[in-house]
Amino acid sequence: MMIIMRKSTMNARAAAKDATHERIVSVAARAIRRSGYDGTGVADIMKEAGLTHGAFYSHFASREAMLAEAATKACAESAAAAADVVAKQPPGTAMAAMLDAYLSKAHVENVEQGCPLAALGSETSRQAPEVRRVATRHIKEMIDLVARQSPDWGQPGAHERALVTLSTMVGALLLARAVDDPGLSDGLREAALRHLLAPTH
Template identity: 55%
Template sequence: MKSKSAAKATPNRKEITHTRIVETAAKAIRRSGYSGTGVADIMKEAGLTHGGFYAHFASRDEMLAEAARHAGAETIAVTEQLFANVPKEQRLWTLMNVYLSDEHTANIEMGCSFAALGSEMHRQAPEVRAASTQKIKEMIALIEAELSEQSPANARQDAMMIVSSMVGTLMLARAVDDKELSVALRQSALKHFAPKEN
């Protein structure tokens, strides 16, 4: 027999379904953008009926806010996992190389939500913007923590520069239809941030 706490920890059917909708929406917004993501399409992709949507969300914007929060959390989790498996002095340089790699550039659906959705954010509902903004702040704080030992006075400013450079470079690399330019943009950013030789 399960204890009350064990029973509480096990998600019920509605929670499992809710999570499936949010995960599906998080992929869809990165793939198709906010404006290209409809409720009916999300529910169909999640294997559910359109009519069941309002049992989980009061509005499309509420779903999009949760999806943005989930997508941003995935970006942060990948970064934390990378940091946990790389020596401290190599973490930021490794992150930049992974972030600006061919694989990440091509993998919009599962890649960084900030780069996939950044250009659309200003047109979103306040709750969607707030969810994304919070995750961007968390990403900056994660980078700031890595930099704080090297140069505590400039750690926050440098962290914002690194995050904005990675996200902006990836957005442009994906936007252009010239493969050589896409590669050159990413290589230029990596060259700029490359560790200086002693």
């Protein structure tokens, strides 16, 4: 009986630790998109998660390890959102729906839960290898998702168009967020959307 109780207590502790870990990662995933990698400090993350600074090292070996997990979560959320849009569309309309969602005004304004590539692109090259590896994997995943929407998927042309499409999507979103002129922000989004939806693409 005592062994069962001890095991049950240990399982409860492990589950609580896992839940706490997940909470920290979720907070950090939002924070890196909001404030960038360099603007995301351990103390701030722990405070936002409702924990003490000292508890950090029972969950992560280093700040870089936390950032890598946060980037992984941010990328997974972004990929899932894009895949969800695609899954809900009839064949032939998924690409247009994905572009509409990605280059929407709502996405420009929703930095904390939006695309980590646009939020963190310029900082990523200066991050630790494990963080860059996460970004690289996500970029490849997004290129593949875009290419799969092409009628000639599997051909070199579809892959190359996917490279250009993703670059245009991310670049347009990044610039639309960067400017302080709402008209220019809308113009950047809308021009990219028209270009990507043109019959030649």
